[in-house]
Amino acid sequence: MKGIILAGGRGTRLYPATRVISKHLLPIHDKPMIYYSLSTLMLAQIREVLLISMPDDLPMYRRLLGDGSEYGLRLTYVEQPRAEGIAQAFVLARDFIGDSSVTLILGDNVFYGEGFGDKVRIATQHPDSASGATVFAYWVSNPGDFGVVEFAADGAALNIEEKPAKPRSNYAVTGLYVYDNDVVRIAAELKPSARGELEITDVNNAYLARGNLRVVRLGRGIAWLDTGTHQSLQSASEFVAAVQARQGLRIACLEEVAFRNGLIDGDALLASSRRYAGSEYGQYLQRIWESEVAHSSEHDG
Secondary structure (H helix, E strand, O other), rough: OOEEOOOOOOOHHOOOOOEEEEHHOEOOEEEEEEHHHHHHHHHHHOOEEEEEEOOOOHHHHHHHHHOOHHHHHHEEEEEOOOOOOHHHHHHHHHHHHHHEEEEEEEEEEEEEEOOHHHHHHHHHHHHHHHHEEEEEEEEEHHHHHHHEEEEEEOOOEEEEEEEEOOOOOOEEEEEEEOOOHHHHHHHHOOOOOOOOOOHHHHHHHHHHOOOOEEEEOOOOOOOEEEOOOHHHHHHHHHHHHHHHHHHHHOOOHHHHHHHHHHOOOOHHHHHHHOOOOOOOHHHHHHHHHHHHHHHHHHHHO
């Protein structure tokens, strides 16, 4: 299983804040937005990740994330010359995907909650992940702003409609998608929609039509935040700040996720803490090292 983060587009809804910087590099409280989507792929135990963004923005991502080795990942990059829809990601990533299955996450989506990592790991590691597709649905109050899933009485998905005027349910499809390798062919054969984009909803309906689209509903214990507007960006920051202040734990701390999943060792964690010396983020990493590594060494001695 490989992973793709789509961090393209111009972020025009956030102008003027995004005139000279990719919106996915804007902060959500104390970390760049891109950390949250990358941490989701890491929680799914995906190690090979492709980041897609606009040509002017890619150098900033490379400076921020490098080749991914600080987090135990293999991170590569591809340019998106023009934003032509979410499904364009699979056209641009054809060589990267190869003959693998793939998980795509939109760079402005934030997920958090008990059991969420398990749900994603099940979707990406289950034997069925090599055949068919899995999408995640979330109850929202404004379904007309999203792709909406219509369900039958037995809970089976009947249809997915993009931004319907009259939504047939309150379940929106989130920006996290798991596909078998056939998604490359499906995306390549898509025709642009009336708005000139390769629609991810058309990809999902192609899987639905042949009976192998799985829809996982995310319950109330999981938060899904779409940060594409000024208000939603502020709300996401307030949410992260409140949870972190209450628990003393950080959401989407890439080094912590990498360490706890065995992607980096204690030495690498300590090096990261020193890299961010003087910041609260660095102090947090130092505390993890002291409690998990230094303490264990003393006990073993």
